Amino acid sequence: MFAVLKHELRLYFHSLTAYVFGAFLLAFIGIGAMLYNIQAAVSNFEFVLGFGSLVFVVIVPILTMRVIAEERKQKTDQLLYALPLTTTQVIIGKYLSLLVVYLIPLCIVSIYPLIFAQFGEVYLPTAYGGIFAFFMLGAALLAIGVFISSLTDNQGLAAGIGIAVILFNYYSVSLSEYFSATAFGSFISLCILAFIIAVIVRYLTKNYILAYWTGGVLIAILLVICMLDASIFEGFLPQIMTQLSLFERFYTFVNGVFDMTSIVYYCTIIVFFLFLSVQSLEKRRYN
Amino acid sequence: MISVEHLTKRYGNFTAVEDLSFEIGEGHVYGFLGPNGAGKSTTMNIMAGCLSATSGRVQIDGYDIFDDANHAKKRIGYLPEQPPLYMNETPFEYLRFVGEAKGLHGTELTRQILAVIAQTKIEEVQNRRIAELSKGYKQRVGIAQALLANPPVVILDEPTVGLDPLQIIEIRDLIKELGQNHTVIFSSHILSEAQTICDQILIIAKGKLIAFDTPENLEKKLLTAHEIHIVAEGGKQETASILKSIDGINDIRLEDNGSWVSATMKTERHDVHAISKAIFFAFAAKKHALLEMSSTKASLEDVFIELTENAETEEPLTTAANDSVETKSRESEAQ
Numbered sequence: 001m002f003a004v005l006k007h008e009l010r011l012y013f014h015s016l017t018a019y020v021f022g023a024f025l026l027a028f029i030g031i032g033a034m035l036y037n038i039q040a041a042v043s044n045f046e047f048v049l050g051f052g053s054l055v056f057v058v059i060v061p062i063l064t065m066r067v068i069a070e071e072r073k074q075k076t077d078q079l080l081y082a083l084p085l086t087t088t089q090v091i092i093g094k095y096l097s098l099l100v101v102y103l104i105p106l107c108i109v110s111i112y113p114l115i116f117a118q119f120g121e122v123y124l125p126t127a128y129g130g131i132f133a134f135f136m137l138g139a140a141l142l143a144i145g146v147f148i149s150s151l152t153d154n155q156g157l158a159a160g161i162g163i164a165v166i167l168f169n170y171y172s173v174s175l176s177e178y179f180s181a182t183a184f185g186s187f188i189s190l191c192i193l194a195f196i197i198a199v200i201v202r203y204l205t206k207n208y209i210l211a212y213w214t215g216g217v218l219i220a221i222l223l224v225i226c227m228l229d230a231s232i233f234e235g236f237l238p239q240i241m242t243q244l245s246l247f248e249r250f251y252t253f254v255n256g257v258f259d260m261t262s263i264v265y266y267c268t269i270i271v272f273f274l275f276l277s278v279q280s281l282e283k284r285r286y287n
Numbered sequence: 288m289i290s291v292e293h294l295t296k297r298y299g300n301f302t303a304v305e306d307l308s309f310e311i312g313e314g315h316v317y318g319f320l321g322p323n324g325a326g327k328s329t330t331m332n333i334m335a336g337c338l339s340a341t342s343g344r345v346q347i348d349g350y351d352i353f354d355d356a357n358h359a360k361k362r363i364g365y366l367p368e369q370p371p372l373y374m375n376e377t378p379f380e381y382l383r384f385v386g387e388a389k390g391l392h393g394t395e396l397t398r399q400i401l402a403v404i405a406q407t408k409i410e411e412v413q414n415r416r417i418a419e420l421s422k423g424y425k426q427r428v429g430i431a432q433a434l435l436a437n438p439p440v441v442i443l444d445e446p447t448v449g450l451d452p453l454q455i456i457e458i459r460d461l462i463k464e465l466g467q468n469h470t471v472i473f474s475s476h477i478l479s480e481a482q483t484i485c486d487q488i489l490i491i492a493k494g495k496l497i498a499f500d501t502p503e504n505l506e507k508k509l510l511t512a513h514e515i516h517i518v519a520e521g522g523k524q525e526t527a528s529i530l531k532s533i534d535g536i537n538d539i540r541l542e543d544n545g546s547w548v549s550a551t552m553k554t555e556r557h558d559v560h561a562i563s564k565a566i567f568f569a570f571a572a573k574k575h576a577l578l579e580m581s582s583t584k585a586s587l588e589d590v591f592i593e594l595t596e597n598a599e600t601e602e603p604l605t606t607a608a609n610d611s612v613e614t615k616s617r618e619s620e621a622q
Contacts, residue, residue: 003387007373010384014375079371079432081337083388084360286339 004085004093005100008067012101021063022105028055029109033116043122045113046130050254053134053247056141057170061162063101064145065155067094068281072153077284087281091146091274098142106135126256133253136266140246141166143273150280172245176238183233187226190237194218204283288313288440288470289334294343296329296494303329305494307343311487313439316466318481318488319474322595326494327474328368331444334472335365347440361389364438364469368445370429374418378409378428381417382435389436399435407431407461423454430461434469441465443473447480459484478591492595513559518549518579519570526550529573533565547578 012018032048071077080090113127144165149158168175179189198215202208225232242248246269249262289311296304304326311317321327332338334345336352336359345352350359373381382400386392391399404413407427412420417428426446433441446462447455463484465471475481481488482502490498498505515536519526523543530539530550538553554562559582570577 003384006387007384010380011373011375074371074374075367075369076371076373078332078337078365078367078369079385082335082360082363082365082367083385084357084390085388086357285337 001085001089001093001096004080004090005097008094008097009100012097017063017066018101018104021059021101024055024059024062025052025102025105026108028052029112033112037116043116043120045116045122045127046254046256048112049130049134050251053137053250054170056138057163057166060138060141060145060166061148061159063098064142064149065159065162066149067098067146068150068277069153069155069158072284073155077281081285087278091278091281095143095146095274098146099139102138102142103135106131106138129256129258130253133250133262136263137246137250140266140269140273143270143277147273147277147280150277169245170247172241173248176241179237179241181235181238183226183230183236186233186236187222187230190222190233191219194222204280288348289472290344290346291330291334292344292346294330294333294345295341296326296333296338297341303494304333304340307491307494307496309489309496309499311470311472313470314466315470315486316462316484317470317472318485319472319491320476320478320481320488320591321474321491322476325492325595327476327491328444329494330491331365331442331472331474332367335363335367335442336360337365337367361436362438362440364433364435364441366429366433366441366443366446368448370425371432372417372425372428374416376417377414378404378417378420378431379413381428382431385432386435391436399437403431403434406434406464408457423450423457426450426454426458427461430458434465439470441469441471443471445474445476447475447477455480490591490594497594513554513556513582513584514551515554515559515562515566515580515582516549516551517566517577517581518547520547520576520578523548525573525575529569529575530566533562533569535562535565549579 029048029052032051033045036042036047036051037045068077071080110128110131113122113124113131116122117124145158145162148162148165149155151161152158179185194215197218198211201214202211205211246266249259249265252259252262291307291309294304294307295302307326307330319327319331329338333340334347334352336356339353345359347359347362350362352359373384376384379400382403383396386396386400404410407430409424409427409431412424417425420428430443430446433443443462447458450458459480462471462473466484466486485502488498488500488502488505489496523541526548527539527541530536530552535556536552536554540551542549556562563580563582566580567577
């Protein structure tokens with residue numbers, strides 16, 4: 001695991017990726033700090049992070065697109081399979097290296113509140129709570145990026161899907177207002193979601209029967225719930241979208257609330273997507 | 288050292304490897320031979336733990352490659368068809384990663400890296416980016432990677448493909464050298480290559496084992512067909528009638544050149560000289576002069592082509608030395 005971690009770090013610092021990532025992050029937060037803390041003279045550093053979170057849409061896919069896709073393209077994944085390492089060790093090693101690359105600029109950022117504190121009143125607990133949540137948000141997005149990269153051997157495609165997914169997540173709360181809040185509307189959308197899940201299952205397992213069953217059972221469950229009590233579905237979809245939004249949970253920290261459930265949610269997302277990445281890598285051995 | 292039992296691999300409806308069983312002992316160089324698409328790479332990938340099998344078992348030194356992967360993989364050095372290199376690294380950095388992943392560290396790691404660098408003769412490029420290296424050097428770095436941590440089994444998938452003649456000779460010498468301390472299995476679709484460096488040859492075609500023997504034995508057993516070429520005085524018809532009277536020759540082709548006839552024929556008999564004698568006396572009896580006579584052996588290459596083309600009907604060819612394989616194929620037949 002540490003061999004993979006060290007190796008990945010060496011690769012990041014050999015290429016420009018780590019520097020581009022760090023530069024983007026620092027530049028964006030720097031602009032935010034200038035606008036909020038210096039020009040508008042607001043002493044809350046967490047607002048800067050709230051503004052800066054948009055940068056993840058671009059930089060996370062840049063960093064994660066090559067993680068596994070590149071290994072496949074260069075056929076170096078064969079080496080990883082042949083070495084006495086488990087797939088879990090490989091994925092965790094790679095993920096930790098991403099965290100290190102991410103933590104370096106974040107360490108620099110965490111000096112900012114202290115600097116500002118020299119010139120005025122800065123409430124440090126909310127500032128550092130915000131930085132911690134910012135770290136967790138990025139960590140969760142990186143895990144999603146690793147999974148996306150494990151699906152394809154095309155880096156560009158991995159980056160494209162990554163940007164789309166994170167952008168959708170970023171705007172999901174504003175978008176949820178446009179989704180139908182009626183019971184019927186939610187029901188239809190959930191059926192479509194069940195269908196998409198079935199398609200993904202079909203793609204991942206190449207097993208038609210399993211995919212049909214997954215789709216069929218999910219839709220049947222929805223139908224049963226619908227017949228028993230249709231009112232459950234009222235406003236269900238917008239609610240789900242708000243609940244799933246990683247960014248929305250981050251804004252509670254920006255507003256000065258240290259929310260433990262959000263931390264748990266971020267950890268769950270990390271474990272879930274790393275688990276899926278391991279499965280995706282393992283699946284290639286069985287195709 | 289390695290035992291493969293009833294290995295089968297299917298991709299959807301396509302069967303890449305079918306009920307493959309063989310056993311490989313310690314030491315020596317084993318050649319894995321077959322035409323493209325015969326299932327060589329698939330088998331090697333499974334043996335190295337990169338691919339799962341549909342059914343069957345592979346054991347390395349008693350450790351199952353699927354159930355006890357960690358122990359089994361520590362005993363294998365594997366070079367896939369395309370060397371798995373990170374282009375932005377130098378060979379030294381690359382080897383350090385592989386060594387660490389194989390569980391080496393500290394001075395032992397550095398010592399082993401320097402040892403394999405010396406063994407594969409890549410000292411002069413060890414600090415250049417891999418992307419800048421020639422194909423031959425890349426291949427060597429790939430082999431160096433397989434040799435790290437000194438695994439008893441080294442599997443090389445087509446290590447000489449795409450190299451120039453000089454590089455091919457160097458890699459072959461290296462493989463021979465490795466055979467002294469390791470069990471080396473390498474694949475190739477060139478028979479002459481296997482003939483020169485292997486102690487044992489496994490021929491597979493269409494996913495099945497069709498021969499497993501030493502190159503000499505394969506030659507002895509398979510090279511029965513000889514071609515005899517004569518040039519004789521006289522007409523086409525007379526020559527044909529003389530030749531037809533001799534036992535043991537077939538497939539006669541005649542060509543009339545006016546004053547003489549040239550004929551080419553085949554014989555399956557081992558004692559070619561007896562046939563030559565019979566031809567000589569038959570022509571002498573009819574008072575026709577034999578102007579030329581020569582015989583040529585079919586090459587192992589021809590046999591290889593014939594064997595791999597008729598893979599459907601052939602059963603594995605083995606000698607007593609490979610009893611286990613023979614009994615296994617009989618067992619599978621009995622089933």
